[in-house]
Amino acid sequence: MSSFEVEIHVGIDDCDSRVYTCTTYIAALIVEKLLALDCLFIDYPNLVRLNPAVPWKTRGNGAVALRFKYSNPDEVFNIILDTVKEFSDPSSNYGVVMHLGSIPLEAMDFASRALWSILSVSEAFRIINRYGMMYSCRGDCRGVIGALAALSNTLSGDHTYELLAYRTRENVGGRIRGIDPQSVVEMDKATRPYTFNNYDYEKNRVLITPRGPDPVLLGIRGESAEAVLSAFKMLRIMEPYERYMIFRSNQGTAEHLRFELNPCRLKAYTTGYILGSVASKPEVGLGGHVYFYIESRGCRVRCAVYExxxxxxxxxLLLVPGDFVEVGGEVRRRTVKNPTVVNVEYIRIIGLAEDFEYRNPRCPLCGRRMESMGRGQGYRCRKCGLKGLKLNRERIVKPRMVKPGLYLPPLRSMRHLSKPYQRYGLEKKCVSIRFIDGWFHVSK
Structure with a gap:
C-alpha cells in the first residue's frame, strides 16, 4: 500500500476538563503528531457545533473532526487514542470514532439530526458497527454521538473559520486573558465584515476571549482562513501562547435552526423554527423576560424572550395579535411549574397586523372626549353637558413601531451557532479547501 492511499476521518468529542483541557486543544496536540508523521490533511480540522439544547452537553457542545490521508490507519488511531486518554479529564465520557473512505449517507443523516434533535448512543453504535468504524469510548460512551456526528458532517454548505490560540500551561486556570482590548477594537474595524463577533460596542466587552479557566486564550471567527490569521496578527497579546490552529466550522451559520418544528408535537431539547400568527399580547414576567403565544397549524405555542x-x-414587546412571524429557538422541557416553551433566538416578522384601540367618542359640540354613563346608557360631555345615546366608540389605528424583517439578540447573547447580522449575504454554497501558510503553529 502506497503512502497517503487511505482517506481517514476521525471524530473526537467530550474530552473537556474543568481545569486544563478541552476537545479542541487535544485536537491541536493530535494534529502536531499527525503532521510529524507526514499525514496529508485534506481539510482544515473541523469544529462542529451540535444541538445546543442538549442538557448534558460539554462547553459549547462542540466536537472535532480530522480528515487526512495516511498509509497506516491503526498507527494513527493508537496515537490519537493515547493522546485523548492522556489529556482528557478522567471523568469525561470521551468518544473517538474513525472511518476509512467516503462517509456513508446514513452517517450523514445522523450528523444532520445531531444539530437539532436528541440522539442515542445505541443508534450511534449501530452505524459504527454497520460500517466497520473503529472506536473507543469511556464511561457512558455518550461522546461517540458527537464524534460520529462530527466526522459525518463534512460542512459541505455554509461554513466559517476560527483561529483558536491556547495558553501556556502556567497561565491556564486564570480567568483574565492578556489581550489589549483596544487592539481588538482596531482589529474588528479593520477586518469586518470578514471577521465577526469580536467586540460588543454596547457593553464595551471583548468577545474573542473566554472567561473560564480553560486553555483557550482567544478565538477569532471569520469567513476565511486568511481573514482570521490576518486578524490574529493585528492583536497586541500580552501573555505567551503555546500554539494556535485554524478550524473550519459551522459556527455562525444558524445550522441548528433550519428545521421546521411541529407546533402540535414539540419535543424537549430540540431546536428549529415555527411559522405562525401572534395569538396574545406579549407580557413581562419575573426577571423581565417576555412571554407571548403564537398559533400555528391550529396549536398554540408559548414563546419566551429572555431579558x-x-x-x-x-x-x-412590540408584537400584537395577528402579526405573522417566524420564531427560531429551542424547546424547553415542561416542568411542574412551567409549560413547554420555545426559548426564542430570533424573530422574523413577515407580516404586520393592524394595531388599534377603541376610545370614547368626542363631543360633537366641543371636541372633548366624552365619558360613559354606564353600560347601554350612552355618553356625556363633562364640559358642555351634552348627552348622546347613539354615539359609538371610535376605532383608533395606532402606528406600528416595528417593521417586517429579522431581529436578533446582541452579540454577547448569541450562541456559537447563531448567525450575526453581518454574515447574512456572505453564506457559502460550496467548499474549496486551500491551506494557507501558518494554519497551524507551535511556539518555540
Missing amino acids: PSGGLRKTA
Whole structure:
C-alpha cells in the first residue's frame, strides 16, 4: 500500500476538563503528531457545533473532526487514542470514532439530526458497527454521538473559520486573558465584515476571549482562513501562547435552526423554527423576560424572550395579535411549574397586523372626549353637558413601531451557532479547501 492511499476521518468529542483541557486543544496536540508523521490533511480540522439544547452537553457542545490521508490507519488511531486518554479529564465520557473512505449517507443523516434533535448512543453504535468504524469510548460512551456526528458532517454548505490560540500551561486556570482590548477594537474595524463577533460596542466587552479557566486564550471567527490569521496578527497579546490552529466550522451559520418544528408535537431539547400568527399580547414576567403565544397549524405555542436578549426583547414587546412571524429557538422541557416553551433566538416578522384601540367618542359640540354613563346608557360631555345615546366608540389605528424583517439578540447573547447580522449575504454554497501558510503553529 502506497503512502497517503487511505482517506481517514476521525471524530473526537467530550474530552473537556474543568481545569486544563478541552476537545479542541487535544485536537491541536493530535494534529502536531499527525503532521510529524507526514499525514496529508485534506481539510482544515473541523469544529462542529451540535444541538445546543442538549442538557448534558460539554462547553459549547462542540466536537472535532480530522480528515487526512495516511498509509497506516491503526498507527494513527493508537496515537490519537493515547493522546485523548492522556489529556482528557478522567471523568469525561470521551468518544473517538474513525472511518476509512467516503462517509456513508446514513452517517450523514445522523450528523444532520445531531444539530437539532436528541440522539442515542445505541443508534450511534449501530452505524459504527454497520460500517466497520473503529472506536473507543469511556464511561457512558455518550461522546461517540458527537464524534460520529462530527466526522459525518463534512460542512459541505455554509461554513466559517476560527483561529483558536491556547495558553501556556502556567497561565491556564486564570480567568483574565492578556489581550489589549483596544487592539481588538482596531482589529474588528479593520477586518469586518470578514471577521465577526469580536467586540460588543454596547457593553464595551471583548468577545474573542473566554472567561473560564480553560486553555483557550482567544478565538477569532471569520469567513476565511486568511481573514482570521490576518486578524490574529493585528492583536497586541500580552501573555505567551503555546500554539494556535485554524478550524473550519459551522459556527455562525444558524445550522441548528433550519428545521421546521411541529407546533402540535414539540419535543424537549430540540431546536428549529415555527411559522405562525401572534395569538396574545406579549407580557413581562419575573426577571423581565417576555412571554407571548403564537398559533400555528391550529396549536398554540408559548414563546419566551429572555431579558439578556436586549433588542430582541424590545422587539417582542412590540408584537400584537395577528402579526405573522417566524420564531427560531429551542424547546424547553415542561416542568411542574412551567409549560413547554420555545426559548426564542430570533424573530422574523413577515407580516404586520393592524394595531388599534377603541376610545370614547368626542363631543360633537366641543371636541372633548366624552365619558360613559354606564353600560347601554350612552355618553356625556363633562364640559358642555351634552348627552348622546347613539354615539359609538371610535376605532383608533395606532402606528406600528416595528417593521417586517429579522431581529436578533446582541452579540454577547448569541450562541456559537447563531448567525450575526453581518454574515447574512456572505453564506457559502460550496467548499474549496486551500491551506494557507501558518494554519497551524507551535511556539518555540
